[in-house]
Amino acid sequence: MKKRGKNILNNERFGLTLTRLGHQIIEHYPDFENLCIIGIQESGVRFGERIQQILQQLSGGKSVPFGKLDITFFRDDFRRRDAPISAKSTEIDFLVEGKTVLIVDDVLYTGRTIHAAMTAIQNFGRPDKIELMVLVDRRFNRHFPIEADYTGITVDALDDSYVRVDWKEEVGKDRIMFYPAERK
């Protein structure tokens, strides 16, 4: 059904965008003091790992604590789908108490995932501050008043269209694909 995909961010610009996001973080948190990154399973984890690598390169080897968060048990669409979503692991081996938590996810769409992630993170302590970084911001589709602090690219898309982020580790190249809604 979704065949006519359009590449809206190719390999080269993709890399530039990630580097720019890295610089933005350094601008705000020069020493990464109190900062930690939490990627949302599954695609946010890949993105988070990349950002962590970039920060390490840009800062000359300093590393930021990185964790993985699974929000399956915190989703608000439980019992509204045909079957439960299978859970992935949560690996956060540091305290978020008093930290600045940077939530990282690939696509910001309705905001429900981020809403669930914020609830889930509070189970690990009380962070000082939570910020959000997304690679793609699909504005105009929000169900909650949630906005990203750091955005890769912004896409204006109808509800029926579809945005997918591909990663080098999985499909051989980094790119963002856009599949417009089918004409009825």
Place this chain on the structure above:
Amino acid sequence: MTETALSTKHLLGIKYIQREDIALIFETAAQFKQVINRPIKKVPSLRDITIANLFFENSTRTRLSFELAEKRLSADTINFSAASSSVKKGESLLDTVNNILSMKVDMIVMRHPAPGAPMFLSQHIDANIINAGDGTHEHPTQALLDAFSIRESVGELEGKKIVIVGDITHSRVALSNIFCLQKLGAEVMVCGPPTLIPQNINALDVKVEYDVKKALEWCDVANVLRIQLERQDIQYIPSLREYTQYYGIDKALLNSLSKEITILHPGPINRGVELSSDVADSDQSIILQQVENGVAIRMAVLFLLAGQKRL
């Protein structure tokens, strides 16, 4: 994001579920085990669900474990025990349950002395039913948590040798364990006095051994059952003392084996009868891990069954 579902709407017994269902329950339980080891042990998944715990037979561990699992999933719960209810006034099982369901209950966890009671209910009502033990028939969540604990201790069950020692005839834990372990590819042996081993045990394709030392020498893991004093209406064994002499497991017996085996017990232990205290409290026993895993397994079962139903 893969959606995954159990092949069944109720958990009536291990006999009625598939190997894939067991794998999915284990995978989900592993995640819940992480959850219950966090500072905040609760998740909001089942917050709009009401669960009735109907215990027509006494239970401490299983009921507490289910209640805790339900609360950690944020479900609302009501409890019922037959001793203090209208069942004593002669109400039928179906009437009792239908009355409870009229109060808008979504799921039922039931323990009942009659084998097949949960199966009977499942044919008449719409709510999801979880069997928490039906007479001498099945106790599926216990078998799941046993297998999950064994896997944690010795790895995948495929090809492992497991012996179940004790009163096999009266034990729902034994039957559920046999089904569960066999579905996961393990070899199963039962061991006990001939009077406590069912006559038709051969139909289940398990090995039978009457000498406990030989059985322990053969196995990787031993699941030791309780001698059920309440079900000994006729004398199956001459005396508890004699049972202990022939089938009791103590440290000296374990030390005489050529390898170290893992010991399970579903509880409550009759210390000094089927297990001596030095075995029950030793490093070889994973009895307390079983209890911890019990909550995670029950959370997984409740979560997966509740998630199938669309609002």
